[in-house]
Amino acid sequence: MTPDQAKQHVAAAVDAQAPRLIDISHQIHAQPELCFEEHTAHHVLCSALEDAGLEVERSAYGLDTAFVARAGHTGPHVAVICEYDALPEIGHACGHNVIAAAGLGAGLAAASLAEALGGRISVVGTPAEEGGGGKCFLLERGAFDGIDAAMMIHPANHDLTRISAITVEQFEAVYSGRSAHAAASPHKGRNALDGAVLGYMNVAALRQHIRPDERIHGVFTRGGDKPNIVPHDAAAHWYVRSPTLDSLGELRPRVLACLEAGAAAAGVTVECRQVAPVYADMLDNQVVLDLYRHNAALTGRQMAEPEAAAAVVGSTDMGNVSYAVPSIHPIIKIAPDDVAIHTPEFAHYAASESGDQAVLDGAKIMAMTTADLWLHPEAADRAGCELDSVRS
Ligand SMILES: [Zn+2]
Ligand SMILES: [Zn+2]
Numbered sequence: 001m002t003p004d005q006a007k008q009h010v011a012a013a014v015d016a017q018a019p020r021l022i023d024i025s026h027q028i029h030a031q032p033e034l035c036f037e038e039h040t041a042h043h044v045l046c047s048a049l050e051d052a053g054l055e056v057e058r059s060a061y062g063l064d065t066a067f068v069a070r071a072g073h074t075g076p077h078v079a080v081i082c083e084y085d086a087l088p089e090i091g092h093a094c095g096h097n098v099i100a101a102a103g104l105g106a107g108l109a110a111a112s113l114a115e116a117l118g119g120r121i122s123v124v125g126t127p128a129e130e131g132g133g134g135k136c137f138l139l140e141r142g143a144f145d146g147i148d149a150a151m152m153i154h155p156a157n158h159d160l161t162r163i164s165a166i167t168v169e170q171f172e173a174v175y176s177g178r179s180a181h182a183a184a185s186p187h188k189g190r191n192a193l194d195g196a197v198l199g200y201m202n203v204a205a206l207r208q209h210i211r212p213d214e215r216i217h218g219v220f221t222r223g224g225d226k227p228n229i230v231p232h233d234a235a236a237h238w239y240v241r242s243p244t245l246d247s248l249g250e251l252r253p254r255v256l257a258c259l260e261a262g263a264a265a266a267g268v269t270v271e272c273r274q275v276a277p278v279y280a281d282m283l284d285n286q287v288v289l290d291l292y293r294h295n296a297a298l299t300g301r302q303m304a305e306p307e308a309a310a311a312v313v314g315s316t317d318m319g320n321v322s323y324a325v326p327s328i329h330p331i332i333k334i335a336p337d338d339v340a341i342h343t344p345e346f347a348h349y350a351a352s353e354s355g356d357q358a359v360l361d362g363a364k365i366m367a368m369t370t371a372d373l374w375l376h377p378e379a380a381d382r383a384g385c386e387l388d389s390v391r392s
Helices: 003-030 039-051 096-111 134-140 192-209 245-266 286-298 318-324 344-349 353-375 377-391
Strands: 055-058 067-071 077-082 120-125 149-151 154-156 167-176 215-222 233-242 269-274 331-333
Touching: 003 039, 003 096, 003 353, 039 055, 039 067, 039 096, 039 120, 067 096, 077 096, 077 353, 096 120, 096 154, 096 353, 134 318, 149 286, 149 318, 149 353, 167 192, 167 245, 192 215, 192 233, 192 245, 233 245, 245 269, 286 353, 286 377, 331 353, 353 377
Parallel strands: 077 120, 077 149, 154 331
Antiparallel strands: 055 067, 067 120, 167 233, 167 269, 215 233
């Protein structure tokens, strides 16, 4: 089979599954599930993979809502990633239903050629991208061992070769003070909320003097119960982002000093607890990306390099995967230029006609890229060499 024939075959396979893929995308969209609670999405995706005859491991690697579906026995081993978690209040405002359905479509289409072309595919269902670090746990537990290349798509408001993904570390700062009657004996109290607020203000001042490509943001998660009780307990949830793990290492102590200074001023204590694995920056593999870009053009999508104005800046646990295996995380357009991810408007586009089109295009492009890697094992080797040279 020639590469052109293989690509026509997988594109036709995606088209044949189109109504089902779109239905699954809409089902996941209609029932947003948060970090590690994506039971419906897990079930729907696993059922579709089982129906197609793939060997599916539900609740894989000790995570209830993770899965791996495999096909093929020899040759280059490609992983296609499905994300399917949503955001509180605003549902699928990151469009992970599109990622899930496109990954499913790519997996099904590629699996139908795995034996014929001599390749292996794993469709990996990775829960809790929005802060829980599902891929970090899967990576640690061996889910990506032996994988030659990993890929996913992410919807946004442009067609871009990559997300501008920086590292993120998140922690909860828990302040402990002493309660007292706020009117009768305030002098006996030590106000944990004051400590948290002063810590927040210190970080606000710090933000003027960090690198322009760093981000720090926090919200209060506990701040007392009633105004007439001096709060003995307060907490804030913080994200600290920096371009690389090294630069994050320099920024982290400056943030912690701000939070501790707030506690000291209020006469309370603070404990900063890491609540999820640190997300690494993303190493985009050029060899795999070139194949992807070429195949995207076959579906009519011209992938741009991100420029400052159009870049999608964020963090993803795909970054951790990208340090272990050659990986890509291209961005696929589903919304107008002025509609950003993590907004209610974006959630609307994730189940619109343009979202559906991205499911089908994304599935085709990833399946075609998988076929390229199977038909040209030397490309998979070059992708591995590139990663080795970037890491060293
Ligand atoms: Zn998101
Ligand atoms: Zn996302």
